[in-house]
Amino acid sequence: MVFNRSLLARAALGPAAGALLMAFMAAGAIPAYQMYSVGLAAVYTIVVLSVGLLAGWSGIWSVGHPAFFAIGAYFAAYGSGHDWSLEAVVLGAVATGAALGAFLGYAGARFSMLYIALLTLAFTTVTLELVNRWSGVTGGDQGVPVVQLRSALGLGTVLGGGAGAQYLAVGAAAVVLALAVPAAASGLRMRLVAAKSHPLAARTIGIAPEAQSSLSFAVSGACTCFAGVLLGLLTGFVSPEPFSLAFGISLIAACVLGGVGTIVGAVAGGIYLTWNPSLSSAVGLPQPVVQGIVLIGVLLFLPGGAVPFLAKLARSVLRRLPRRPGSEDPSPSPAPEDLAPVAPPPEAADGDPVLLHLEHVSVSYGGLKALEDASLTLRQNEVLAVIGPNGAGKTTLLNVLSGLTGNGRVSGTADFAGRPLLGARATARRRLGIGRTFQHAEVFSELTVAENVLCTRRRITARHRTEVARLLRSVGLTDVADRRPAELPFGLRKRLDLARALAERPKLLILDEPFGGLDTAERALLAGHIRRLHSEGTAVVVIDHVLDDLFSVAHRVLAFDFGRTIGEGTPDAVLQDPKVRSSYLGTVGGRSRPPEHTGERSMVRLHGVGHAYGGVTALRDIELDVRQGVVLGIAGANGAGKSTLAGILHGSLAPSRGGRETTGTVRTSLAPEGRALFKTLSLRENLDVAAYAAGITGASLRERLEETVQWLPPRLRDRMSAPAGALSGGEQQMLAIARALIVGPDVLIVDEPALGLAPALVDEVYDRLAGLARDGLTVVLLEQLLSRAMSVCHEVAVLHEGVVAAHGRPGDPAFEALAEAAYFDGGPVAATTPAATAGTS
Structure with a gap:
C-alpha cells in the first residue's frame, strides 16, 4: 500500500467529520432526542459499508448479515453480564465474525450468486433460531440487557444506553471509514475485484477466487459483528426483533440506494436506514412499502446509486467550466519506440537447457479425448508455435501448461524447470514462472488498465507502481493507464492482456491466438515484442491461425490434429508436410460435387x-x-x-x-x-x-x-x-x-x-x-x-x-x-x- 498526500487527505475526511460531529454533540447543537439517532446512523453505516463492499468488491450479495449483527450484540450483552472488558468483547465478536465469514465465503465460492444468497439466508435462519432457543444466554424472546463494559486499557467505562456509547459509535464509524479509503486503493481490493470479474483469468496470475471470497467475507463479517457490539452498547438492551430477515433486505436496499461498493454511499445508506421509520410515519405508509418504492425508484432512475449519480453529475459540471490556458489534457503520445519491429531473432541453440518437457500427456472429458499422447520439449530462449485446425487440441495443450483443464482427466508427465508441473495448482504456476494470455483478451473489466497489472502483486509498493508504469510504456498503454478496458479498442486490450502476463517476468510465456483480431500494424508491433521477449531470455509457446505472422516469430512448429501430434520442425518444413496440409485443407476422398444447377436468380x-x-x-x-x-x-x-x-x-x-x-x-x-x-x-x-x-x-x-x-x-x-x-x-x-x-x-x-x-x-x-x-x-x-x-x-x-x-x-x-x-x-x-x-x- 502506497500512502500519498491525496490518499491520506481522503482517509482523514472520515475522522474529521466524526470529530466535528462529536463536537456538535458535546456542544448541544444536536438535540438530546436526536443523539441516539446519530449514533444509530453511525452503527448502520458500518454495517452497510461491510455489506456494500462485499457486494461491490467480491460480487457476493449476503442476506446473512443480520446474523453477524446479532452475534456482536449478544457478545456485548454476555460480556457485560460476566465482567468482560470492552476489548475482550470486541476481540471475541470480531474473531467469531471473521471465522464464520471465512467459512461462508469459502463454502459459497463453489456456487452461483443465487446459491450464496440461499446459504446466507440459511445462516441467518439458523442463528435466529439459536437466539430464540438459547434463552440461558440470549434471554430468548424477552431479550437481555447490556449494563456496562469497562476498558482494560484504562479508557473508561461505557454504559449501555448512555451518551458514551453514542460517542463511541460515531468515533468507531469514523475510524472504519478512514480504514476503508486506503483499502479501496490497495492490492486487496484489486485482487478481490479481479477474482469476481474473471475467476479463470485470476487463477493464471496467482489469485484463488475461493480464497478471496473467504477473505472478503471474513472481513465483512468481522466488521458487522463489531457494529453489533456498538448496537448493544447503544441500545442497552438486545432482543431478536432488530435482526430479522426483513432487516437483511433493508440492508441490501440501503446499499443499492447509496451506491454499491462506495464509501460515501455507505454513509448515505446508514442515514437512510436510521430515518426510514420517520419517513414512513411522515407519509403514512408502512416501512416495507416505503422501502420498496425507494428501491424501485433507485433501480429505475439511479441504477448506480444516489452517490455515484451525484458524483458523475458534479464531474460533468466541472468539465463544462472554462479551463486556464495550458491546462488542457495532453494529447495521447504515439506508440513507444519499444514496440517498433526488430530483426528476427537468431535461432535457439540446441545446447540451451530444457525448460519444459511433456511426455505422453493426454486429457479426456468423459469419453472425449481432447489431447492424446502429446509430447514436446521446449528449451530456454525458444519460441515454439503450435498450429492445427479448430478442435485439434491446441488450447487444451495450453490449458495443461497453465492448469486450467477444469474437470478434465490429465495423464502423463510434465516437468517445468526441473519441477513436476501437472500436480501444481493453477494459482501456483504463476509463482513457478508461467504467464499466460487469452484468445479474447480476458481482462478485468472493473479495474483500470494500471490496476489490471498491479493486481498481480499481493502488496503494492512504490517500486511496484514504477515497474508497472514502465511495463505499460513498453506496450504503449501509458496514455490509457487510468481508463477501464471497456473504453479501449480490442488491440489495446490485447496489449493489456500481454502486460498482465509479463508483470512478474515469467520464464515461460503462453500466448493464445495473440494475432487474432489485430490489424496489420498491430500484428507487426506484437511480432516485434515477441522477438524482444525472446532476446531477453523468455521462452514462448504461441498458438494462432494467422500463420504468416506466427511463423515470422517461431523457431520451431508443432502441429496437432484430433488431439495428436502430426508434425514438428521448422515453419517451412512443417507447412509442407502432407499430414499438416491435409489437416488444414482436408482430403477429397470419393465424394463428388452435386449436379450442375441451372438457376440464375x-x-x-x-x-x-x-x-x-x-x-x-x-x-x-x-x-x-x-x-x-x-x-x-x-x-x-x-x-x-x-x-x-x-x-x-x-x-x-x-x-x-x-x-x-x-x-x-x-x-x-x-x-x-x-x-x-x-x-x-x-x-x-x-x-x-x-x-x-x-x-x-x-x-x-x-x-x-x-x-x-x-x-x-x-x-x-x-x-x-x-x-x-x-x-x-x-x-x-x-x-x-x-x-x-x-x-x-x-x-x-x-x-x-x-x-x-x-x-x-x-x-x-x-x-x-x-x-x-x-x-x-x-x-x-x-x-x-x-x-x-x-x-x-x-x-x-x-x-x-x-x-x-x-x-x-x-x-x-x-x-x-x-x-x-x-x-x-x-x-x-x-x-x-x-x-x-x-x-x-
Whole structure:
C-alpha cells in the first residue's frame, strides 16, 4: 500500500467529520432526542459499508448479515453480564465474525450468486433460531440487557444506553471509514475485484477466487459483528426483533440506494436506514412499502446509486467550466519506440537447457479425448508455435501448461524447470514462472488498465507502481493507464492482456491466438515484442491461425490434429508436410460435387459488407452473391470471419457497414456452429420450438413436422421423444439441420457441420446435405477444410482475415492453386468472381 498526500487527505475526511460531529454533540447543537439517532446512523453505516463492499468488491450479495449483527450484540450483552472488558468483547465478536465469514465465503465460492444468497439466508435462519432457543444466554424472546463494559486499557467505562456509547459509535464509524479509503486503493481490493470479474483469468496470475471470497467475507463479517457490539452498547438492551430477515433486505436496499461498493454511499445508506421509520410515519405508509418504492425508484432512475449519480453529475459540471490556458489534457503520445519491429531473432541453440518437457500427456472429458499422447520439449530462449485446425487440441495443450483443464482427466508427465508441473495448482504456476494470455483478451473489466497489472502483486509498493508504469510504456498503454478496458479498442486490450502476463517476468510465456483480431500494424508491433521477449531470455509457446505472422516469430512448429501430434520442425518444413496440409485443407476422398444447377436468380447479395465487434474487425468489404440452386462454400481457417458472415447472410446480424439485399421474399435459415440445441428438450420439442418461432402452427406445423422427420435417418425417427442431449455428435448435427429445415427455407446456411465429428459421421451429414442440394435447395456451407468445400460445392469463396481472398469454381486447376494460397496467406484475389461464374453454370 502506497500512502500519498491525496490518499491520506481522503482517509482523514472520515475522522474529521466524526470529530466535528462529536463536537456538535458535546456542544448541544444536536438535540438530546436526536443523539441516539446519530449514533444509530453511525452503527448502520458500518454495517452497510461491510455489506456494500462485499457486494461491490467480491460480487457476493449476503442476506446473512443480520446474523453477524446479532452475534456482536449478544457478545456485548454476555460480556457485560460476566465482567468482560470492552476489548475482550470486541476481540471475541470480531474473531467469531471473521471465522464464520471465512467459512461462508469459502463454502459459497463453489456456487452461483443465487446459491450464496440461499446459504446466507440459511445462516441467518439458523442463528435466529439459536437466539430464540438459547434463552440461558440470549434471554430468548424477552431479550437481555447490556449494563456496562469497562476498558482494560484504562479508557473508561461505557454504559449501555448512555451518551458514551453514542460517542463511541460515531468515533468507531469514523475510524472504519478512514480504514476503508486506503483499502479501496490497495492490492486487496484489486485482487478481490479481479477474482469476481474473471475467476479463470485470476487463477493464471496467482489469485484463488475461493480464497478471496473467504477473505472478503471474513472481513465483512468481522466488521458487522463489531457494529453489533456498538448496537448493544447503544441500545442497552438486545432482543431478536432488530435482526430479522426483513432487516437483511433493508440492508441490501440501503446499499443499492447509496451506491454499491462506495464509501460515501455507505454513509448515505446508514442515514437512510436510521430515518426510514420517520419517513414512513411522515407519509403514512408502512416501512416495507416505503422501502420498496425507494428501491424501485433507485433501480429505475439511479441504477448506480444516489452517490455515484451525484458524483458523475458534479464531474460533468466541472468539465463544462472554462479551463486556464495550458491546462488542457495532453494529447495521447504515439506508440513507444519499444514496440517498433526488430530483426528476427537468431535461432535457439540446441545446447540451451530444457525448460519444459511433456511426455505422453493426454486429457479426456468423459469419453472425449481432447489431447492424446502429446509430447514436446521446449528449451530456454525458444519460441515454439503450435498450429492445427479448430478442435485439434491446441488450447487444451495450453490449458495443461497453465492448469486450467477444469474437470478434465490429465495423464502423463510434465516437468517445468526441473519441477513436476501437472500436480501444481493453477494459482501456483504463476509463482513457478508461467504467464499466460487469452484468445479474447480476458481482462478485468472493473479495474483500470494500471490496476489490471498491479493486481498481480499481493502488496503494492512504490517500486511496484514504477515497474508497472514502465511495463505499460513498453506496450504503449501509458496514455490509457487510468481508463477501464471497456473504453479501449480490442488491440489495446490485447496489449493489456500481454502486460498482465509479463508483470512478474515469467520464464515461460503462453500466448493464445495473440494475432487474432489485430490489424496489420498491430500484428507487426506484437511480432516485434515477441522477438524482444525472446532476446531477453523468455521462452514462448504461441498458438494462432494467422500463420504468416506466427511463423515470422517461431523457431520451431508443432502441429496437432484430433488431439495428436502430426508434425514438428521448422515453419517451412512443417507447412509442407502432407499430414499438416491435409489437416488444414482436408482430403477429397470419393465424394463428388452435386449436379450442375441451372438457376440464375440471385437470392441474397452482399455489397461492401464489413463488420466489427468493438474494436475487432471481423469482415471487410465483402462482395458476395448467393444464387438460386447453388451450393456455395465459404472456406477459411478458424477466426477468418465465417460465423460472422453466416449471421449476416442469415439476417440475424446487421453488418456494421455495407448492405444485404434479397430478391423478393427469401426465407433463410441457419444451423449454427456448435448446433445450439436445447439439450433437455426432446427431438420433437426442438423442432416444435423452431416452428413456433417462425409462426408455424396447427395443420401447417403437423405437415412440416412430418416432412422434416422423414428427412432424418431411421435411428432418429424412432427416438423423437428422447432428449437431444442423449444423441451422439453426428446425430445432434443432423437434428440441428432438421431444425433449420422445418421452417421451409429458401436458403439453408450451415456453419461448420463437421466440427467435432468422426469421419464416418461427417460423410453421413454431408451426404444428407448433398441430397438437399439435389432437391434444388440453395445451400451456403461454411467449412474449415478447403478440400471438403471444393468437393461438395458449386462455388467456393475463401475467407482470410475477414476478406474474400479467392472466389471461383472447383475443378479449375488455376483456381484450386489460388484458393490454397489464399487460405494460408491471403494471396491475390481470384480473377474468377460470382459474376464470372454465373454464366457458366
